Amino acid sequence: MSEVNQLSVGWERCPWDGPDAPMSRRERAAAKGQYLASIPPAITDLAFDIPGEIAAAAEDALVEISRFDAELSAALPRADGELAPLAVVLLRTESASSSQIEGVTAGAKALAVAALNESAGQNARLVAANVDSMQKAIDLADDLSTDSILAAHRALMHDQAYARPGQLRDGQVWIGGGPTPHTATFVPPRPERVAELMDDLVSFCLRTDIPVLTQVSIAHAQFETIHPFNDGNGRIGRTLVHAMLRRAGVTRRLTVPVSAGLLTDTAAYFAALGSYRDGDPTAIITQFSRASFAAVGNGRRLVGDLGEIYSTWQQLLPSRQGSAARRLLSYLLSQPAVTVKHVQQHLDVSQPAAQRAVDQLVEAEILKQISTGKRDRAWIAREVITALDDFATRTGRRG
Template identity: 85%
Template sequence: MNQSADAQLAVGWERCTWDGADTPMSRRERAVAQGPYLAAVPPAISGMDFDITSAIATEAEDALVEISHFDAELANSLPRADGELAPLAVVLLRTESASSSQIEGVTAGAKALAIATLHESSGQNARMVAANVEAMQRAIDLADDLSTDSILAAHRALMDGQAYAGPGRLRDGQVWIGGGPTPHTATFVPPRYERVPALMEDLVAFCNRTDIPVLTQVSIAHAQFETIHPFNDGNGRTGRTLVHAMLRRSGVTRRLTVPVSAGLLTDTEAYFAALGSYRDGDPAPIITQFSRASFAAVGNGRHLVTDLTEIYADWQQDLPSRQGSAARRLLPHLLSQPAVAVKHIQQHLEVSQPAAQRAVDQLVEAGILKQISTGKRDRVWIAREVITALDNFATRSGRRG
């Protein structure tokens, strides 16, 4: 990007009055929190031109091709459910959601997430990651109508039940990143809330442009979203759902959610540094981070596909029940939902309680399912091999469970 464009993209700053006199803090913190603070004034980008070097543009284009190839490969991988590529699509959606949450410090292993998806007893982190799955799906479903309202809908799904975050509403106060109880010593102070609605409309207009290479556009849109920081909480995770909505809208992905966040996890320090560089006027590092994350995500995703394909083939050999039985019909579902309960199976397969229990018994006898809860009521079984494959995926991406 040339020097004049750098200056054009860099955020400006404005002096703001701090009205948090009643905020509890130490004497040292209060001494620092005197007088005005500086809040960012991001530029409008909807009509901006971006001069990206050929090397960075080529790497981004190569990454985009790799994503598209990976998406197309799914047509010949893993069993289909009801004519769709549901199992793997759901698996990748959940792994991406878990990785996106991990970047924000919210961790949940595959077992906890699978149980949370059943709406059974689970930890808070697992429930938060499960909400992120729903938010990401909501954003992808609304990809053809990319607007402030669709972004608000994704945030509403993500932060449902967390009143402090104002689910589905733009913030109405100042927020800041790092630095203690006031914005005076923050790492970054996003714009005043009064600027947010107009900035979001400008961002949406930028997202709907068709004259910018897709991954370059996605990277810049994500960085601009994080700079605006439009919500009280959940900005990082909502901003990464925007990535997938844009990839789906552009036609790069048609079947799945490429786990780009898992790729970003391999070097989160570089990711956050790239956001800082963007705010200083240089979009090259964030484009590079998304390109590298895409390559890493596709490689890791292919590894996961291989693992799950081998697991499914072994299951087919190990399960003696006939074709069309409830137990065999449940196998594809276990790839995407490796924790099940009898009631869940009844609803998914539309079978009676005895038929669902019989399917569980056959799968337990074949070594495919293992009961993890005690007692005779509200029992839960897991497909341990799938849990292991998903946890291995997390380990390769640097995510902890």
């Protein structure tokens, strides 16, 4: 069996020919000469001797994720024969929490409005793009490849040219430490190594002889160590987690918001990545196990809140079963901001019918108008916004 220390990154000295950025005299003195870049090991064929208690906790967490996924079949009353789309709610929440780790925040209201392609702040648009990239990865979970990872990155960073959307980085990046890599907290590998390392990572992800959450944790840590993109590495790395869970058959209908669990202790998460790079994968496996339990517990509260909201709405709305207004209720759980045009397209009804549905929900105090005038009016379901923001508050995230 391979030794754990085979996971340790190596190092190589590299010449620095980067731009002459403004810096202090101390920084300039430290930035002279060569810097050290990491050389992550190939992991495709490595074996992993994980202590029994760590492996058992990871297996328990995986069972809890799968149980939560199954619970959703009966989580809410059915509307028109279809399960209310909780997968989209949890996907959006995970995307917001995932982006928060990198300092990109957006409240539930701003994010819901951004999903309408209406006027929204930059942070909300970035989180909405993160939703698109995660959906892309989940859609491609059965065809996990470097190309599918690039497609997720393209969806995430599509309007940010500096990030080279859908392309591996062609320059050196580093984490922390100032304007050059000489004093960085961590320096990922030279760009010339990235393509081969990504192919190795994908081969590792396709293995079937490693317990799922252990494999997911190691793959995520290896991805963050490679840091294959100019920007968006954290968000795509967490997207990979959900693609792997789907591929393994652990989740079927939703994304369990694992990174919302990671948010409860980001310092421990980053320390675990450091331990992985030093050759010890146990800390990152432990962090993923804890994050999974935290995410499922929080997710159950969100599901309960949404169930109560849905039940109350059904009592408030006098419309008959099958009406446009009734059909809109379950959709509002996943998309709590709408326009008449949006309702018209989603329900496949005429503009007058869509307007009547909105009016009925306003009269029942389920929807509230948030924009004025007759053009580009939008409405929100305040109770759903509150439930999502409460979820975020429980993770420690601030929108």
